[in-house]
Amino acid sequence: MLTRLHLLRPAAPALAMALVLAAGAAAPALAQPKAPAASGQPSTPTPALAQKPEDVRKGLPVALGTVTAEQEKRFWAISRARETAERDFNRIRMQHFQTGRKELRRVGIAKLRDVTDSALFPLLLSVFAAEQRDVREAILDHLADLKTEDGDATLAWAAVHDKDEWFREQAIIRLKARQKTWTDVPSGVTSSVLAGFGSSEDATIRFAGNTAVNLKLYGVIPLLIQAQLGQLGAAPQGGGVNAGVSSGSGLRFDDGSAISWILIGRQIAYVSDLTPVTAAGAVAFDPQLSVVTEGVVIRVIDAVVLAYRVEIHNQLVALASDAAGKPMDKLGYDVPAWEKWYTTELQPQLAAKATAPAATNPATPTPTPGKP
Secondary structure: OOOOOOOOOOHOOOOHHHHHHHHOOOOOOOOOOOOOOOOOOOOOOOOOOOOHHHHHHOOOOOOOOOOOHHHHHHHHHHHHHHHHHHHHHHHHHHHHHOOHHHHHHHHHHHHHOOOOOOHHHHHHHHHHHOOOOOHHHHHHHHHHOOHHHHHHHHHHHHHOOOOOHHHHHHHHHHHHHHOOOOOOOHHOOOOOOOHHOOOHHHHHHHHHHHHHHHHHHHHHHHHHHHOEEEEEEOOOOOEEEOOOOOOOOOEEOOOOOOOEEEEEEEEEEEEEEEEEEEEEEEEEEEEEEEEEEEEEEEEEOOOEOOOOOOOOOOHHHHHEEEEEEEEOOOOOOOHHHHHHHHHHHHHHHHHHHHHHHHOOOOOOOOOHHHHH
16 A cells, blocks of 8 residues: 655745755655554554655655755855845835836846846745736746746746745746756756645645646655545544644544543433331331443544545546546545555556656657658
8 A cells, every 4th residue: 555645844935945946956855754553553664765856757656854954054055145135125126116117117127037046036936926917927937037947946836835826827837838848857846846735735735736737747646645635544642732632633532531422222210229217116218219221332532524625636636647548537535546556557657657768658759761
């Protein structure tokens, strides 16, 4: 069975995107999560997962992990440069974009086109997020015109994480145009999409799925398989809120007591004790009544709510059908069936296609002599 993957959730969008760009050509480091243990069973290590960016593009499952010391050092260097650049960008906003004069706006846009340092690309998205469409569209055009991996990674980040639907659509349009020049999917693009699946917001996960479908990133199919259901597995153990109830989308008391119970039965009264009472010329009895219950008690000790994410499921079906070359909607929301299909059918097919010689690849047919 395909191992469920746990993605790290970035503390802040600006931090996460800076780390994606700071990683350069390398994708985020990958971790080895542990599979959820069955009740009363010790946990076992999961099988090894893909460890290289190219494995993602070949359709192998991936999990995000930690950042290296070198990447962290570069990130803090970027942060210092960002402080100065942010002040400069805000000055451009005030001088050129807080007016309706077209000439001033053209000058401001020209200044933004001079930004070629990839460390400042996140600021182009955040500082000018509230500007009118002419400014935001010029930023997307500039990132695409740079024809660099960092520019493409920033476009992918905008397609996944921006809140404006129009802006996301425009970013995808430019990514698809840039995709025609790629020999392989840039690792920064892959990292930006993977970061979307690590979000706690359903909307961001949907945007990541939409980007993956448009770019045909078959490597994220395992993440879509998991994401089509809002809750997978049992509720988390350990400390929680409100009288020992564990936090999370599941509900469970730490001491194992029932969350609720249902009694279906019949109660019968009987005399459990009889005390004689005597007096002169008289005698009586003082009975003590008790009740015995006969029937069934249903105890609820754990509860989990499953949310069916229809849009993400439709994205999974579309991407899987494109990869397999046949309709895959028959699998429905059956996660084990999806995992079995991916592991036993699609993954070997993608791996074989990736290692096949170029001459036998249908995408690059061998020219026939005598024909153009």
